[in-house]
Amino acid sequence: MTSQSVIIFISNALDAYYSSHSFGTVAKDPPFEPQSGGAPPEMWNSQPDTDGWVEWKMLPSTVSERDLEQLEAEFEVKLPAILASYFRARFHLFDQVAIGDLVLILPSVPSDSPFRPIRxxxxxxxxxxxxxxxxxxxxxxxxxxxxxxxKEGSADDAPICWFDHEHLAPLSKAELGDRATLEPLKQPLFGSFRELLSRLRSTV
Structure with a gap:
């Protein structure tokens, strides 16, 4: 499902972006429940300030192939290998990332509940x-x-697109699952997730 070379590529891209920015977020409060929001203590790079904010640090991911298999079974989906590798690369708390004029919200990977955001x-x-x-x-x-x-990709990677929620809101559940209905509404962004990450790294 994952390969070490892809994990290294993703780690390097995330490390490069992290090294050129300063990142803070709300610190998780005791009793530090995994399903609650905020930075878990092991990801704190500073003590919480008076407003409860901390600078967070990235950590090597400990997500396993078995963890990924359980996520896939839960949602009956096969993750592209590069997305699986993304979860095995780094624990991070990126909220918004900027690529030129684009702002993207990628799934964060908190150390105490790595799949909470993607779920x-x-x-x-x-x-x-x-x-x-x-x-x-x-x-x-x-x-x-x-x-x-x-549908347009492979087991390894796939094109990245987005949908305007205002176009999706009027659709029924059946229409949201119908490829023919959605095809005219999709808006292409990147040829692959690798391209997205490469562009992210080049912005530093």
Whole structure:
């Protein structure tokens, strides 16, 4: 499912972006429940300030192939290998990342609950999966779901597109799972997730 060379490529891209920016987020409060938001203590790079914010640090991921298999079984989906490798590369708390004029919300990978953010994406737009669009993030500041177009890709990677939520909102559940209905609404962004990450790295 994953390869070490791809994991290294992703780690290097995330490391480069992290090294050129300063990142803070809300610190997780005791009792530090995995399913609650905020940075877990092991990812703190500073002590919380008076407003409860901390600078966070990246950590090597400990996500296993078995963990990924369980996620796939839960949602009855096969992740592109590069997305699986993304979860095995780094624990991070990126919220928005900028690529030129584009702002993307990629799934963060918190150390205490690595799949919590991606599960939220899957659950919010689960119907799209039936049409071979895998939702994994958001375009701009929540304009709509960022997706892998699985039908146009391979087991390794796939083109990245997005949908305007205003175009999706009027659709029925059946229409949200219908490829023919969604095809005219998709808006291509990148030829692959690798291209997205390469562009991210080149912005530093």
């Amino acid at each position: 939220a994406n899957f659950l919010a737009w689960r119907q799209l999966m039936a049409a071979c669009f895998l939702p994994f993030g958001s375009f701009q500041d929540g304009w709509g779901p960022l997706c892998f177009d699985l």
